[in-house]
Amino acid sequence: MDKIGKYEFLAEPFHCDFSGRLFMGHLGNHMLNAADFHSSARGFGMKYLMTINRSWVLSRLAIEMEEMPQQYTKFNVETWVESAMRYFTSRNFAVTGVDGKVYGYGRSIWAMIDTETRQPTDIFSIDNGAINDWIVSDKDCPIDKGGRVKMSDGAELIRTIDTFYNDVDINGHINSVKYIEHVLDLWDLDWYRTHAIKRFEIAYVAEAHAGDKLSFYQEHTADDEYCVRIVRTDGTECCRSKVTFTKIS
């Protein structure tokens, strides 16, 4: 079996924004699905892990796009494991067109936890470190690795939202994809008429639960670059995100 998985998706009409381009949240969802398809086919997917009380937990996701697929376009998400360490693995993505066109790339970092203790566990303990057989070291992912999103205390509270039934995933936590949507909802349609998302980055820090209020603190950190801290009801930081835009005409 190929070390790189390649999965076809469609930019469905109701998954596209007012400009006819795929929403970033749905692209993120496709990447998470591709990760799951790839790992499942190779013996270390979520469904198998559930049977041994283990689970992958997404720690970081960065997506950098030249262009977003347009409504009704078929595109591929390619994914592969770039490296694995005891407590973290890094998985990359390429978003490509049927004709070899490159839309963009993604990078993600995952931990593995024990679903009973919620503590990190040794990734190499799964099938004698079998994940090492799937590492691809020679495929390029030419976007920045990212890292800790630095924010000052000067970040401003710009919105607080309630969370509802549709925000909650099978673990009872606020759905990772919904955070992406809530962050990008901080800008209005007028902004998106003149700005495309160049790079979207999110680090998942702590879980929020159904009924939690989420507060969004925003800081303008560079020209067309914004950082956002999401804080749940009890004041704990849940996520930190960085969004970079490019101006479009």
Next chain:
Amino acid sequence: MDKIGKYEFLAEPFHCDFSGRLFMGHLGNHMLNAADFHSSARGFGMKYLMTINRSWVLSRLAIEMEEMPQQYTKFNVETWVESAMRYFTSRNFAVTGVDGKVYGYGRSIWAMIDTETRQPTDIFSIDNGAINDWIVSDKDCPIDKGGRVKMSDGAELIRTIDTFYNDVDINGHINSVKYIEHVLDLWDLDWYRTHAIKRFEIAYVAEAHAGDKLSFYQEHTADDEYCVRIVRTDGTECCRSKVTFTKIS
């Protein structure tokens, strides 16, 4: 080509609720996709209609489920045209498992509009009434047709929400699928722990736009039956919905 289209979908992890069952909004989206795949393959899909300044507009959708597909389950959405009239066509759905299992059914009513004047147009004008070649009169869809959702003036305002970037579709209107999510968000997790959605019905009356506030008026119309009226900022009614629950243990 078969008059009935059959499309396979997967109950993706991030499309499932806290109980591991597919969200109704995502099932609705799959039905709308199936409708689009079916009509496109038979010459009267959205993509073709756009080229002649026509568009299908969803007027009503009713979904009645025995059971919702569970996380990671593959299921089919079958769809067919039940009848066509000059200004409305009715399209049905069956949600089935790979083993012939029946999860539930759907019914929808569509109008066709001129995208320039936004006025209804004659469905039979497309390719000399070609839609008549695709009518299936002998396939059962054993759920109620529904009809006008009756509500009194006693309906109570229970929530008002803002609409954001991710709520808006390619036409600049609030996305039909998002209305389903917003309605079902009126009940909390505790409710869904003891109640499954037996039937969901929505009628789209007028469009709302980015930035509109949506107010939800709810009326308890029968045992485990609730009606919801959604009203936009200027007081115009946008949607009316009826949700019937069954108790689960």
